[in-house]
Amino acid sequence: GQQVMQIPQYQHVQEGEDFTTYCNSSTTLSNIQWYKQRPGGHPVFLIQLVKSGEVKKQKRLTFQFGEAKKNSSLHITATQTTDVGTYFCAGGGNAGKSTFGDGTTLTVKP
Amino acid sequence: DAGVTQSPTHLIKTRGQQVTLRCSPKSGHDTVSWYQQALGQGPQFIFQYYEEEERQRGNFPDRFSGHQFPNYSSELNVNALLLGDSALYLCASRGGLGYNEQFFGPGTRLTVL
Numbered sequence: 001g002q003q004v005m006q007i008p009q010y011q012h013v014q015e016g017e018d019f020t021t022y023c024n025s026s027t028t029l030s031n032i033q034w035y036k037q038r039p040g041g042h043p044v045f046l047i048q049l050v051k052s053g054e055v056k057k058q059k060r061l062t063f064q065f066g067e068a069k070k071n072s073s074l075h076i077t078a079t080q081t082t083d084v085g086t087y088f089c090a091g092g093g094n095a096g097k098s099t100f101g102d103g104t105t106l107t108v109k110p
Numbered sequence: 111d112a113g114v115t116q117s118p119t120h121l122i123k124t125r126g127q128q129v130t131l132r133c134s135p136k137s138g139h140d141t142v143s144w145y146q147q148a149l150g151q152g153p154q155f156i157f158q159y160y161e162e163e164e165r166q167r168g169n170f171p172d173r174f175s176g177h178q179f180p181n182y183s184s185e186l187n188v189n190a191l192l193l194g195d196s197a198l199y200l201c202a203s204r205g206g207l208g209y210n211e212q213f214f215g216p217g218t219r220l221t222v223l
Binding site: 001004006033035041042043044045048088090097098099100101102103 | 145151152153154158166168169200212213214215217
């Protein structure tokens with residue numbers, strides 16, 4: 001079945017440093033979503049990418065979808081303490097059956 | 111506008127028991143998915159309901175079953191609980207089968223002793 005891998009598992013940064021998490025799928029994805037989960041919270045939808053090579057930005061966050069639609073990345077510029085949490089990618093296969101990676105947990109040292 | 115709500119918040123059961131978790135989707139949403147999230151892992155898809163029917167199912171045994179009601183709310187039932195069923199159970203709703211943006215509820219923390 002479809003597998004989605006994320007690296008790194010953990011990332012510790014100093015406030016102001018950049019952060020990147022990578023997502024790789026074993027199969028071609030119809031789309032990919034990114035979620036953020038704060039400690040003790042639930043996943044919150046950030047964005048969805050659909051097109052090959054697509055790049056979207058949300059303030060300090062940049063999301064990319066690979067040309068082959070099998071990988072994606074999330075980059076945060078100049079991290080802040082409010083960025084802490086676990087970032088998940090979820091590959092969309094058949095509508096609704098999203099396969100989540102195990103996430104990258106970001107900690108930010110002030 | 112109420113988001114996705116789930117009940118109960120926490121639940122403690124013993125092995126072999128049965129449990130029912132409940133979910134009310136976000137207003138205007140008719141599609142509900144259930145996920146199991148073990149500690150330190152990503153959510154694992156259990157199944158999805160639309161028009162009161164199970165439309166998609168993940169790799170979970172038949173002990174996991176569900177239901178969707180005419181008002182789009184949903185239940186997740188787990189029979190013959192195992193210790194390994196301890197997890198956060200998340201409900202997510204979307205505006206229809208063609209929509210991939212999901213809104214998650216706060217989850218139900220199930221502990222099986």
